[in-house]
Amino acid sequence: MxxxxxxxxxxxxxxxxxxxxxxADGHGWSPQGPIKMIIAFAAGGGADTSGRxxxxxxxAATGWEIIPEQITGKGGINALVALKDMxxxxxxxxxxxxxxxxYNAAAAKGAGVKPSDFTGLTTTxxxxxAVVSKSDKGWTDFGDVIAAAKAGEQIRFGVMSPxxxxxxxxxxxxxxxxxxxxxxxxxxxxxxxxxAGDMDLGFMAGIQAKGVAAGxxxxxxxxxxxxxxxxxxxxxxxxxxxxxxxxxYFVFVAPAGLPDNARAALSEALADASGTGKAGGMxxxxxxxxxNIMGDELDALLQxxxxxxxxxxxxxx
Amino acid sequence: MFRRLSSDTWLGLLACFLALLLIxxxxxxxxxxxxxxxxxRQVTLGDSLGPTVAxxxxxxxxxxxxxxxxxxxxxxxxxNWRWIAxxxxxxxxxxxxMRFVGPWLVELFGTTPYRxxxxxxxxxxxxxxxxxxxxxxxxxxxxxxxxxxxxxxLGLVTSVAIALFYDLxxxxxxxxxxxxx
Numbered sequence: 001m002x003x004x005x006x007x008x009x010x011x012x013x014x015x016x017x018x019x020x021x022x023x024a025d026g027h028g029w030s031p032q033g034p035i036k037m038i039i040a041f042a043a044g045g046g047a048d049t050s051g052r053x054x055x056x057x058x059x060a061a062t063g064w065e066i067i068p069e070q071i072t073g074k075g076g077i078n079a080l081v082a083l084k085d086m087x088x089x090x091x092x093x094x095x096x097x098x099x100x101x102x103y104n105a106a107a108a109k110g111a112g113v114k115p116s117d118f119t120g121l122t123t124t125x126x127x128x129x130a131v132v133s134k135s136d137k138g139w140t141d142f143g144d145v146i147a148a149a150k151a152g153e154q155i156r157f158g159v160m161s162p163x164x165x166x167x168x169x170x171x172x173x174x175x176x177x178x179x180x181x182x183x184x185x186x187x188x189x190x191x192x193x194x195x196a197g198d199m200d201l202g203f204m205a206g207i208q209a210k211g212v213a214a215g216x217x218x219x220x221x222x223x224x225x226x227x228x229x230x231x232x233x234x235x236x237x238x239x240x241x242x243x244x245x246x247x248x249y250f251v252f253v254a255p256a257g258l259p260d261n262a263r264a265a266l267s268e269a270l271a272d273a274s275g276t277g278k279a280g281g282m283x284x285x286x287x288x289x290x291x292n293i294m295g296d297e298l299d300a301l302l303q304x305x306x307x308x309x310x311x312x313x314x315x316x317x
Numbered sequence: 318m319f320r321r322l323s324s325d326t327w328l329g330l331l332a333c334f335l336a337l338l339l340i341x342x343x344x345x346x347x348x349x350x351x352x353x354x355x356x357x358r359q360v361t362l363g364d365s366l367g368p369t370v371a372x373x374x375x376x377x378x379x380x381x382x383x384x385x386x387x388x389x390x391x392x393x394x395x396x397n398w399r400w401i402a403x404x405x406x407x408x409x410x411x412x413x414x415m416r417f418v419g420p421w422l423v424e425l426f427g428t429t430p431y432r433x434x435x436x437x438x439x440x441x442x443x444x445x446x447x448x449x450x451x452x453x454x455x456x457x458x459x460x461x462x463x464x465x466x467x468x469x470x471l472g473l474v475t476s477v478a479i480a481l482f483y484d485l486x487x488x489x490x491x492x493x494x495x496x497x498x
Contacts, residue, residue: 033433036496065436068489069496091432107356110349165359183359 029265031090034065038094040079043070045188046207046286047250050124050274051095053282057273064269072185075161076100080113080253088257090266093121098248102305103163107313115306119258120298121267123249124274125206125287128230129223131171131237132208133201134194135215142171142221142240145201149177156180158190158202163309166316167223167237167246168203174241191217203246206287229288244312248305249291251298267294324393325386332379339372400459407455415448416494435495442480445492449476 037055041047048070055066071079076096086092105113133139139148149155149172157168157179165181172179182199184190190202194217203223209230211217222228222236223246237245252270254263271292273279283290293301322330348364355361420431422443427434434440453472458464483490 031433032429034436067436067491087432108349162356162359181359183361 029090029259029261030062031064033091034067035090036086036092037066037068038071038079038083038092039068040072040076040094040096040100041070042072042186042188045186046205046282047095047097047187050250050279050283050286053277053279054095054124054270054273057276057279058269061273061276062269074108074111075104075163077104077108077111077113080105080118081111083253083255084113084117086255088119088255088259090254090258090262093252093254093266093270095124095250095252097127098123098251098302098305099161099163099246101251101253101302102248103309103312104161106306106309107162115299115302117256118253118302119256119263120302121252121254121263121294122271122274123251123291123293123298123301124270125250125283125289126291127224127246127248127250128206128209128228128286128288129203129246129248130208130219130228130231130234131201131221131223132191132194132204132212132217132219134197135218137200137218139201139218139220141235143235145220146175146177146240149175149179154180155201156182156199158182158184158193158199160184160186160190160203163312164203164223164246166312167242167244169316170242170244171237171240205246205248209286244315249293249301250287251302321392323386323390324397325382325390327393329379329382329384329386332375332382334379336372336376336379339375340369344368344372403459404456407452407459411448411452411455413448414451415444417444418447419444419494420498432498435498436491441492441495442484444494445480446473446476448493449479 037051039048039051041051052068055068058064059066071082071094073079076094077100079094079096080100083092083094101113101115101118105111105115131142131145133145139145145155155177157172159165159168159181160183162183165183168179168181182193184193187203187205187207190199191204191207191211193199194202194204195211201220208217208219212219212230219228219231219234221240222231222234224236225238225245225247227236228234252266254266258266271290271294274283274292275290280290344365348368350363350365352363352366352369353360354363419435419440423429423431423434423440427440431440450469450472453475454464454469457468457471461468480492484492
């Protein structure tokens with residue numbers, strides 16, 4: 001009897017331990033080695049920082065080793081091209097933006113990437129994309145910019161992607177003015193340009209939050225389809241005659257063909273990490289909070305962005 | 318005819334050959350856009366502009382060297398060619414060792430794929446250590462004319478020092494070839 005109880009107790013313990021291990025591994029999957037996390041953004045910017053903090057949180061929660069690596073350029077296309085042919089076993093993921101797999105993939109000449117080449121894992125945050133200027137320009141909303149341009153002032157408009165260049169062009173066209181559109185690498189470069197006075201205004205995706213809070217920068221218009229979280233009273237681009245928006249999200253993807261259990265485990269770990277600890281705090285401050293879109297909903301979002309890119313390109317021709 | 322060419326002329330011809338190879342073969346194969354791209358009103362620099370300009374400067378330098386070689390320059394002898402070939406062979410061999418020794422060792426002694434062990438010592442160090450030691454020891458041996466134990470020790474110590482310098486303080490850096498496997 002004593003032996004039976006001992007065996008039964010051991011069996012129960014083994015079962016519990018197995019179940020706990022399975023839960024800890026997330027859907028029975030864990031990586032066999034380190035995970036390469038490709039970051040498509042310049043080192044030191046908000047997106048890069050969020051990616052690295054998420055990596056730290058995932059490691060703290062799961063013990064998985066994550067090695068971040070920068071592959072920048074072409075609005076995330078270089079990162080996606082590098083990721084596309086890596087093994088679809090969960091050992092390689094990339095942090096890009098939905099625009100990379102949408103407009104940028106559709107517009108990039110010869111890039112050869114499309115949403116079906118990748119497995120979407122989770123979004124981490126939405127852009128807080130706004131048209132921003134220095135407050136000492138004296139502009140309070142985008143209407144003041146249009147008035148200044150109509151009065152003959154040459155307006156230098158900083159953007160960090162071809163899609164935003166099209167939106168800046170459409171903003172001018174809809175209001176009967178022409179901007180000098182300057183494309184630079186990354187939102188940080190736009191902010192530096194605006195702060196230094198090399199640009200009069202520019203698109204910023206959330207990096208402006210501290211400057212706006214301090215009164216050094218001003219959100220002139222929301223580039224989203226809805227209001228900005230920080231300054232909800234600011235008009236949207238639709239109010240200035242542009243039907244398109246710069247809605248988008250930071251998103252983790254893996255190569256196509258990732259097994260379902262690996263996809264579920266990675267998505268869950270990254271989503272949890274994006275709302276936890278320093279990562280959650282940073283994302284909340286810079287991007288207005290964590291947004292996790294996963295699974296079929298994310299697949300549909302990425303495909304819709306890719307399919308819809310043609311409309312904006314046609315409008316801006 | 319070629320025997321009478323000076324080393325300067327050979328250098329210039331080599332630079333011209335490499336520049337033309339870059340401009341007409343490598344750059345077209347490895348870039349997606351031309352010199353200047355015009356995308357919906359915006360003129361942007363194409364992928365191939367930077368390397369083409371660099372190759373153009375290399376070609377110009379090569380042409381100037383061919384057209385105005387050093388008057389007192391020496392001619393190349395068989396020994397010079399042999400030396401160049403040996404250096405290329407040593408460096409090439411070192412790169413092959415760096416790239417493949419880790420995976421070979423894992424295949425021989427392990428059961429896990431090398432990719433999963435690329436951040437796990439000692440596997441992660443194997444290729445860099447052996448390739449680095451081989452490169453330094455062999456180059457020293459070439460210069461001295463004989464292979465000595467001290468050259469091997471120097472190679473080993475230097476490789477260990479470089480590996481530790483990069484690997485210990487920086488969590489996110491990987492030694493070659495581990496970032497590419």
